[in-house]
Amino acid sequence: MLEHSKVLLIQTAFLGDAVLATALLEKIRIESPYTEIHILVRKGNESLFKAYPYPNLRRVWTYNKSKKWSSWLELRHDLRSEHFDAVFVIQRFFGMGLLSLNIGAKRVVGFDKNPLSLFFTEKVKHEWGTGVHEVERNTALVQSWLGGKVFRPCLKAAEIDLGPEMRKKEYICISPGSVWETKRLPIRIWIEFIQLLPQDQVVVLMGSPGEIDLSNQIAEAFHGSNRVILNETGKHPLLASAYIFQQSMMSFVNDSGPMHICSAENVPTVAVYCSTVPSFGFGPLADWNRIVETNVALTCRPCGDHGKKNCPLGHYACGEGIEANAIFQAYQEYLSARSQ
Missing domain, CATH: 3.40.50.2000 (Glycogen Phosphorylase B;)
Structure with missing residues (x-):
């Protein structure tokens, strides 16, 4: 069985895509509890992960799309020093595929629709339009490591004062x-x-x-x-x-x-x-x-x-x-x- 002590997930798409990636955080946390997890998301989505309440998620990295290549180059430099056992590329686009191949990880796993999938350690079929849910598609990326059991995405936001008119579970x-x-x-x-x-x-x-x-x-x-x-x-x-x-x-x-x-x-x-x-x-x-x-x-x-x-x-x-x-x-x- 594969063992990974430190992994990186890459999902720099929209907010909803980042939320759904928390299903992979849950799967890794529960099925490989000693694995240190990092995730790379689009700048602006990083605060969301403060609502992920488990310390297995060690660090949230950000990609600034407004600065594109300068941000990409900075990430390449910084991520190389982390020495990841594996990188799981949830996205299907060139830029993040290229980044995953340039940070020195032992394994790179991504979807076959990524233009650089030929160079991945493992490429996974990306099913679209068949009713397969995104969390199932994403789970396929770690199946050779942890199996195919699918977990629900998870967020637990900290309490704030709602005010007198917003009564919990009534509005x-x-x-x-x-x-x-x-x-x-x-x-x-x-x-x-x-x-x-x-x-x-x-x-x-x-x-x-x-x-x-x-x-x-x-x-x-x-x-x-x-x-x-x-x-x-x-x-x-x-x-x-x-x-x-x-x-x-x-x-x-x-x-x-x-x-x-x-x-x-x-x-x-x-x-x-x-x-x-x-x-x-x-x-x-x-x-x-x-x-x-x-x-x-x-x-x-x-x-x-x-x-x-x-x-x-x-x-x-x-x-x-x-x-x-x-x-x-x-x-x-x-x-x-x-x-x-």
């Missing part, structure tokens, strides 16, 4: 944003969903500073009403946001980073899919979850592996065709399940 979170516009449920549908909720249901709007306008549109639709809409978008650092999700009764999200945070915290989740599809392998992993998507078979969906800045055909039927009542039905299902 719901809605995250209307996404990096990609074609992953965003139209705002009018979120508004219609909130109108269906009981009058006393507290709603907390969540998102990054760049998504403030989306949440403002929702909040303004209820200005002057008796509904309690707490617009927390852009007001909290990443760890505090994670705690707000963690303490919600349930969360409603697009196919985006907040969904994966909820998976890692096991928060009941309703995930809305517009232009992307669950079979890509990025679905919710909480014990209780529901997926909402259009029930119309669209020949144009999915329109790509990721979201797009706008609908290529101009109609956005994959988002506009989703009904608020379907989201509300998921809300009712959870309340019914919780009361049993």
Whole structure:
């Protein structure tokens, strides 16, 4: 059996991808508890790992994409001095594949879709679009070392003061944003969903500073009403946001980073899919979850592996065709399940 005393995971993609990589942290921690783990993530995502509560994760390294090659060169220099037994390249792109081959690790394991996979010690088939979840794909990278058992991603954010209106496990979170516009449920549908909720249901709007306008549109639709809409978008650092999700009764999200945070915290989740599809392998992993998507078979969906800045055909039927009542039905299902 292979033994690794010190390993590096590389995942410098978006926030959600970094969250899902914590499933590998869990697998290594539990199945090889004496292995020292390092992880390399995109600059801006490093604070998230303060919510990973185990000392097996020794260090979080960052790659600054705004400085690209200077950051790459600095990392190559610094990582070489760490003398890793193995590097697991979760990404499929050239830059990180090249870095993994230039830091002197004894083994380099990555996906066969990486342009440099020919030079890896071991390359692993990357399955896409078949329903295999990303955490299963990632687990395949360490299978020759630790076997194929899959673990759930894990985050446990530290407690913060929520204030009097956010009572733990009573409010719901809605995250209307996404990096990609074609992953965003139209705002009018979120508004219609909130109108269906009981009058006393507290709603907390969540998102990054760049998504403030989306949440403002929702909040303004209820200005002057008796509904309690707490617009927390852009007001909290990443760890505090994670705690707000963690303490919600349930969360409603697009196919985006907040969904994966909820998976890692096991928060009941309703995930809305517009232009992307669950079979890509990025679905919710909480014990209780529901997926909402259009029930119309669209020949144009999915329109790509990721979201797009706008609908290529101009109609956005994959988002506009989703009904608020379907989201509300998921809300009712959870309340019914919780009361049993």
